[in-house]
Amino acid sequence: MDKRTKLIHTAKQLFSEHGFYGTATARIAKEAGVSNGILFHYFPTKDVLIKAMFFDVKDRLFDYSVGQVYKGATLKESIYTLWLAAIEFNLENQNDFEFIRQFETSPYYRAETELEHRYVQLSLELINKGIEEGQFKQIPAMLIFKSMSAQVETTVRFLKMNNMVLDDVEFTHRLFEMVWDTLAKK
Amino acid sequence: MDKRTKLIHTAKQLFSEHGFYGTATARIAKEAGVSNGILFHYFPTKDVLIKAMFFDVKDRLFDYSVGQVYKGATLKESIYTLWLAAIEFNLENQNDFEFIRQFETSPYYRAETELEHRYVQLSLELINKGIEEGQFKQIPAMLIFKSMSAQVETTVRFLKMNNMVLDDVEFTHRLFEMVWDTLAKK
DNA sequence: TAAACTATTGACTGATTAGTCAGTTTCTCT
């Protein structure tokens, strides 16, 4: 692993544990086993490091989840696949999960930045299709997207807190029905 | 307003704008128009100040919302009243809203602390009643509570971002149907 | 080979900040 990647990796671990402000750059470098100076060689400021990490996570989530949606799937199947993939990704990458959670409530976060990402754009397209076809409630697409994201986050936090994994298919479906009922027209 | 209250008030404003770590205690005192020392007279550490603020907000939310639930109400009516009250409270007290949001993703937050609060306990009682009576889905009460809270937060953020208020009754009901469908058995 | 560039180090600095403290004023109770 090169030093740049090693730094991102170590930073994510420390940030998810102690927060952005509880983690000194010097500590990141130390625990990554590199010099203090090299951190600022790759990331001129702490802000740049943090934003690079955000895009790193979103890119990987996109690759992981969108690849699982197969072409001929119905809308409900596609949403299910994306929902499940997001939960799995967050459970398997808990440092990423904690990092994103903190990022999104920090002053670093701006809504416009997120909008530019493929992951959000694809999700919004899917939701707009659902609204146009009359399968979804008449609610602004952005609000539906945010509700879904919030449900994923809540579910992951709940599973983590209770040391659970999604191995029970029946329970998993029951959880998805919660999400689906939120969006779908009765 | 006495100095202690004035400090909590100013701190909430600054925290919601610049975050816990972006706000120096000296700045809080200065903007509150009091001396630096008096802050530490009332709150021995910054932690104590932050936790005092958390309970201040939850107490006021409890008083505001629970008072509106009337005795003979059905379960759906009670949930609606609590949901709407929470949204109104957060819209009217945006500094409180931003503060809580940051608090809950900060290292200060511990899940056990929240459980002790009347507001959470009352909500859980109501949800458990819904599950037992078969009106709610067979999902752990805590997860239902967290989902509802997340929906409230998402909705408030959406309304804020688009400079909206809940003046359209039809739209308000449509938003509540989203929440209700999340919880209710079909 | 020499020049130019990139990667790397770690000691250092200037700014910031939570919390202290010695002393002053204001309140309270007898």
Added chain:
DNA sequence: AGAGAAACTGACTAATCAGTCAATAGTTTA
């Protein structure tokens, strides 16, 4: 009144931390 407590002040400190920099090593290019 006057003693004792509580409220209050603001200058001060010890620690922390993001970012700098001069120097060295390694790699590419002409």
